[in-house]
Each structure stands twice: as C-alpha cells, then as structure tokens.
Amino acid sequence: MNINLQLKDPQWADLALVTVKELVAECREELDECERIGRFPAETYRRMGARGLLGVITPAQWGGQGGDAPEYCFTTEAMCRYGLVSSQVQIQGMRWMNDWGTPTQKKKYLPGMVEGSLVFSESISEPGAGSSLKKLSTTAVRKGGDWIINGKKIHINLGAESHVTLVYAMTDAGLTSFLVDTDLPGLTRRHSEPLGYRFLPTADMIFEDVRVPDAALLGAPGEGMKTFLSTFNVSRLGNASELIGFATRALAEATDYAKQRDVGHHKVTDFQGIQWTLADCYSALYGASLARDHAANLVKQGQEFSMATSLAKKLAVEAAEKTTNDCFALTGGYGLYRDKPWGQLLYEVKTLRIAGGSVEILRNYIAHQILKDEKLRGLK
Ligand SMILES: Cc1cc2nc3c(=O)[nH]c(=O)nc-3n(C[C@H](O)[C@H](O)[C@H](O)COP(=O)(O)OP(=O)(O)OC[C@H]3O[C@@H](n4cnc5c(N)ncnc54)[C@H](O)[C@@H]3O)c2cc1C
Incomplete structure (x- = not known):
C-alpha cells in the first residue's frame, strides 16, 4: 500500500x-x-x-x-x-x-x-549464533598473504544457488566481512527445507580452509559490524515491504472469496463481524505502510533513520501476522488447503518475523532508544 x-x-x-x-x-x-x-x-x-x-x-x-x-x-x-x-x-x-x-x-x-x-547470498548465521553475533565461530586467519576461512553457516537464502556469498568471520581485528566466490575449493553447500520463503531456498554452507585474497575483504578487517548495520538498518524496509505485500495479497484474495461465498441466504461479507475483520486488517496494513513510507523517505533525505526503519518492520510484522491469521476467518475450510495461498502466506510472514532481525531484537532496540532519549518519551 x-x-x-x-x-x-x-x-x-x-x-x-x-x-x-x-x-x-x-x-x-x-x-x-x-x-x-x-x-x-x-x-x-x-x-x-x-x-x-x-x-x-x-x-x-x-x-x-x-x-x-x-x-x-x-x-x-x-x-x-x-x-x-x-x-x-x-x-x-x-x-x-x-x-x-x-x-x-x-x-x-x-x-x-x-x-x-x-546470484548473491549472505552467510552470517551459524548453529551457535543468530540474533547475537557475539559467539560467531567462523574464523578467517592470515596465511601467506591470504585469508583462510573455516566455519559453518546455516539458514542461508540462496546459499546453494549463489555465485558469491558475503561471509562474516572473526579475525584478529574482530568481526570482518569477505566476498567469497562460491566455486572456490573447500566450500560445501547443502539445501535445507524451510517452511517460508520458498523461492529463496536456504542452505547450510561449510567452509573448510577456503582461501581468499585481501581483495575479497568488504570494508577493512574489524569493520564487520559497520558493514552489517549499514545494510540491515535499511533492509528492514525491504522486509517491511515484503510483509505488507504478502499480507495485502492474503487480504485481497480472501476478500474476493468471501464476497462471493454464500452462507445460507447471505454472503460471508454481509456479516458485520466479518466486515470488522476487514476493517481491522486494512487499518493495520495502512498504519504499517505509513510507517514504512515515512522511514523510506527519511533514508532518501539522508536523515537519521534507524529507529524509523525498526518501527516500520515491527509494525509490518504485527499487521501481517494479524492479517494472514484473520484471513482464515474469511475463507473457512476452503482456506485450509495446500493449493490455496493463505497457509503459505502465513509461513512467509512467520519467516520474516525472525529472518533479517527478529521482532524481539527490534523491540530491544526500540526500548533502548526510548529509555535513552527523553524526546521520544514526549517529555521535551
Ligand atoms: C527462512 C530463513 C531464512 C534466513 N536467511 C538467512 C540468510 O540468508 N543469511 C543468514 O545469515 N541468516 C539467515 N537466517 C537466519 C536468521 O537471521 C536467524 O534465524 C535470526 O537472526 C534469529 O537467530 P536464531 O534463529 O539463531 O534465533 P535465536 O538467536 O536462537 O533466538 C531465539 C529466540 O529468542 C529471541 N531472542 C534472541 N535474543 C533475544 C534478546 N536479547 N531478547 C529477547 N529475545 C531474544 C529471538 O527473537 C528468537 O525469537 C534465516 C532464517 C530463516 C528462518
């Protein structure tokens, strides 16, 4: 919207x-x-x-x-x-x-x-490191003028299909990002089977003595957190937009169905309780879209945007979870089949509740800003 x-x-x-x-x-x-x-x-x-x-x-x-x-x-x-x-x-x-x-x-x-x-992929998450990168165990060690990467990454969208993957690894200087061509010796990739994001399948990526030159560094050694945040602070808007798109589709298709479905002498959409469901889902998506649009405009204008993009993704998750869930009320038993879109759309939304920064992590960040800044609390 x-x-x-x-x-x-x-x-x-x-x-x-x-x-x-x-x-x-x-x-x-x-x-x-x-x-x-x-x-x-x-x-x-x-x-x-x-x-x-x-x-x-x-x-x-x-x-x-x-x-x-x-x-x-x-x-x-x-x-x-x-x-x-x-x-x-x-x-x-x-x-x-x-x-x-x-x-x-x-x-x-x-x-x-x-x-x-x-095709690009991003190799950040590991079996022991998801929301927090503090225990990241993938390493990149200097050897003969190159870097030797060892570690295991999981949940990587397009990990098996990508030609280049951005690997986050620990070096002596701290968190560091490397562009790794996926045809290099020592890299093994294996599909995993997530419920959502079906077009972008995930894979486990195992790096065993993968050798890359200095030219593979993205940013300087130790600048990994900077490269990470500069993209993720904005990519929350992409997640918010995906969520709004998925939920809008769920609502549009459920409404079309409910408008023509007879229940006794009525259409499903004749019932006031069902109309309220439509109104509530639409309002939630409208609010989330406004927040997303505002945040996107701040990014474009070069203004501070981290709080706005975090709020945008959080509101989009809430609106999309509500909408995809409530669509089952509009579609009855018809909605609960695999050849209909609503079950899959629910999985897409659940995926985005976690991937790209979970709602809990966003709430932590938002709460931290509120506690830090009196202006946000409306006190000044
Ligand atoms: C389908 C899919 C695709 C993905 N694609 C990629 C990808 O392409 N590349 C990549 O690197 N990663 C990817 N991920 C991984 C994703 O980024 C992580 O799943 C996410 O960061 C959460 O990490 P975790 O699963 O280890 O959960 P955990 O970190 O184990 O967290 C478990 C739960 O605890 C909550 N939690 C964690 N810390 C806190 C806290 N401080 N306060 C309150 N609650 C907390 C979390 O929100 C979550 O609900 C993908 C995941 C999925 C499911």
Missing part, C-alpha cells in the same frame, strides 16, 4: 507495477513449480534483471536504475503482492556493494547482480 512514498517519478512506479504483473504472467509455470518444490526460479530472476527490477537502487554506471529507498520499497512490496520472487537478498547485496565495495569489486559483481545472472 503506497501512501506516501516519495518516488522519484510516479510514472516509473506505474511502469514497475505493470512489469511485475507481466512477469508473473509470463513466468507462471516456473513460479508455480518452484513454489511447490521450494526451489529458486533462476530464469524468472534473470527476466526480472533484464526488465530493471533487480538493480533498483544501483547506480546507472553499473546498469542499475539509480533509485533510492522508496523505489526499493515499492518494487519489493509489488513482487510479494503479486507472487513474484522477492529481490530482497539481491538488493541487500547491491547495497553492501554500493556502500563498501572497491571499484574492482563493483566492476566484478554489480553488473551481473543487476542482470540477475550473478
């Missing part, structure tokens, strides 16, 4: 929306099959790249559209609203690259990422 996004060009947004809908129709066969078996629709991704949907925030110099956070939010929401694969992971990668990449790294990776022929 775009209420107040400061888009660079409203006509661009109209075109992007048409493109998303056209691609969903063109790629229907691959999308349906990949959703059913939980696989990555590689051909669809390439077509999205060719039609300008992946390089939304990447400068024109590298083949991108040169957009900002509002364009990122608009397209991400549309992809999830209409059933295309989300570009979130790829765009996160481009943000890392735009902000921290050396000219050589940008030249090597960005054009392919924009086209969708070069």
Whole structure:
C-alpha cells in the first residue's frame, strides 16, 4: 500500500507495477513449480534483471536504475503482492556493494547482480549464533598473504544457488566481512527445507580452509559490524515491504472469496463481524505502510533513520501476522488447503518475523532508544 512514498517519478512506479504483473504472467509455470518444490526460479530472476527490477537502487554506471529507498520499497512490496520472487537478498547485496565495495569489486559483481545472472547470498548465521553475533565461530586467519576461512553457516537464502556469498568471520581485528566466490575449493553447500520463503531456498554452507585474497575483504578487517548495520538498518524496509505485500495479497484474495461465498441466504461479507475483520486488517496494513513510507523517505533525505526503519518492520510484522491469521476467518475450510495461498502466506510472514532481525531484537532496540532519549518519551 503506497501512501506516501516519495518516488522519484510516479510514472516509473506505474511502469514497475505493470512489469511485475507481466512477469508473473509470463513466468507462471516456473513460479508455480518452484513454489511447490521450494526451489529458486533462476530464469524468472534473470527476466526480472533484464526488465530493471533487480538493480533498483544501483547506480546507472553499473546498469542499475539509480533509485533510492522508496523505489526499493515499492518494487519489493509489488513482487510479494503479486507472487513474484522477492529481490530482497539481491538488493541487500547491491547495497553492501554500493556502500563498501572497491571499484574492482563493483566492476566484478554489480553488473551481473543487476542482470540477475550473478546470484548473491549472505552467510552470517551459524548453529551457535543468530540474533547475537557475539559467539560467531567462523574464523578467517592470515596465511601467506591470504585469508583462510573455516566455519559453518546455516539458514542461508540462496546459499546453494549463489555465485558469491558475503561471509562474516572473526579475525584478529574482530568481526570482518569477505566476498567469497562460491566455486572456490573447500566450500560445501547443502539445501535445507524451510517452511517460508520458498523461492529463496536456504542452505547450510561449510567452509573448510577456503582461501581468499585481501581483495575479497568488504570494508577493512574489524569493520564487520559497520558493514552489517549499514545494510540491515535499511533492509528492514525491504522486509517491511515484503510483509505488507504478502499480507495485502492474503487480504485481497480472501476478500474476493468471501464476497462471493454464500452462507445460507447471505454472503460471508454481509456479516458485520466479518466486515470488522476487514476493517481491522486494512487499518493495520495502512498504519504499517505509513510507517514504512515515512522511514523510506527519511533514508532518501539522508536523515537519521534507524529507529524509523525498526518501527516500520515491527509494525509490518504485527499487521501481517494479524492479517494472514484473520484471513482464515474469511475463507473457512476452503482456506485450509495446500493449493490455496493463505497457509503459505502465513509461513512467509512467520519467516520474516525472525529472518533479517527478529521482532524481539527490534523491540530491544526500540526500548533502548526510548529509555535513552527523553524526546521520544514526549517529555521535551
Ligand atoms: C527462512 C530463513 C531464512 C534466513 N536467511 C538467512 C540468510 O540468508 N543469511 C543468514 O545469515 N541468516 C539467515 N537466517 C537466519 C536468521 O537471521 C536467524 O534465524 C535470526 O537472526 C534469529 O537467530 P536464531 O534463529 O539463531 O534465533 P535465536 O538467536 O536462537 O533466538 C531465539 C529466540 O529468542 C529471541 N531472542 C534472541 N535474543 C533475544 C534478546 N536479547 N531478547 C529477547 N529475545 C531474544 C529471538 O527473537 C528468537 O525469537 C534465516 C532464517 C530463516 C528462518
């Protein structure tokens, strides 16, 4: 629901929306099959790249559209609203690259990422480290002028399909990020089977003496927390947009069903209690969209945005959980089958409640800001 996004060009947004809908129709066969078996629709991704949907925030110099956070939010929401694969992971990668990449790294990776022929993944979480990176056990040790990486990463979206993965590892200097080409010796990848995010399957990634040069460093040794936060503080907006898109789709399709479903002499939507459900879900999504739009505009304006993006994701999780849950009230037994969208959409929302920063971690951050800043408490 775009209420107040400061888009660079409203006509661009109209075109992007048409493109998303056209691609969903063109790629229907691959999308349906990949959703059913939980696989990555590689051909669809390439077509999205060719039609300008992946390089939304990447400068024109590298083949991108040169957009900002509002364009990122608009397209991400549309992809999830209409059933295309989300570009979130790829765009996160481009943000890392735009902000921290050396000219050589940008030249090597960005054009392919924009086209969708070069797939990106981010290797951060481990069996013993998820919400907190304090116990990260993957290491990168200096040897003969190179870095030797050892460790195990889990839950990595597109881990098995990606051509390059951004690995967070501990070095003598502290947390450090490395761009690792996935065809290097010593890397083993194995699919895992998550309930949600079916188009972006997860994998375990095992790094055994994977050797990379200094040129693989993203940022300096020890700057890992900086590279991490600079992307995740913004990518919460992509998650918020995915959540709003998934929930809007759930509500739209449930409403269409309920409007035509007879219950005795009534339609389901004749009942006031059901109408209130619609009103409450719509209000929740409206509020979440306003918060998301405000945060995206702050990012674009170069103002402080961490609190706003955290609030945006938290509100989007709450609105999307409520909406996808309440849609079962509108659809009755019909909604509870695998060939209907609502069960899967609930899983998408549950995934995003955790992945990319869980609601609990966002609440910790928001509470910390409130306690620290009297202005936020309305005292000044
Ligand atoms: C489908 C899917 C895709 C993912 N994709 C990726 C990916 O591409 N790359 C990647 O690196 N990771 C990925 N992740 C991992 C994800 O980022 C982690 O699952 C997430 O950070 C939470 O870590 P955890 O699962 O280890 O939970 P834990 O850290 O074990 O937390 C368990 C519970 O405790 C809560 N909790 C933790 N700390 C606190 C606290 N201080 N206060 C209150 N509550 C707390 C959490 O919110 C959670 O509810 C993905 C996960 C999923 C499920």
